[in-house]
Amino acid sequence: QVQLVESGGGLVQAGGSLRLSCAASGSIDRINPMGWYRQAPGKQRELVASIGSGGSTGYADSVKGRFTISRDNDKNTVYLQMNSLKPEDTAAYYCYMIVFRHYWGQGTQVTVSS
16 A cells, blocks of 8 residues: 655745645666646646656646646655646645555645636
């Protein structure tokens, strides 16, 4: 089993920044793909950013140039630096880790006011 705990969400004004963290623990014996999804009320879940076991990254078009995903392999932690936030970034953000299947965190709310 793998447990994921997110932190760093909150309320910020448009144009501001937030940094999300997600710490993984449990049955982890290698570097695994991790990433972030988000879901806003009434909308489908959206893959925001991903980072592979080798460090390759991918981003949704809507966040390219504004968000940066990174990881600390020693800490089994993934980060999402979010800059130039927009009201449309408001959502619950969920991190995941792939260890034969997806494991999910409990989610952290990000609210961007205009």
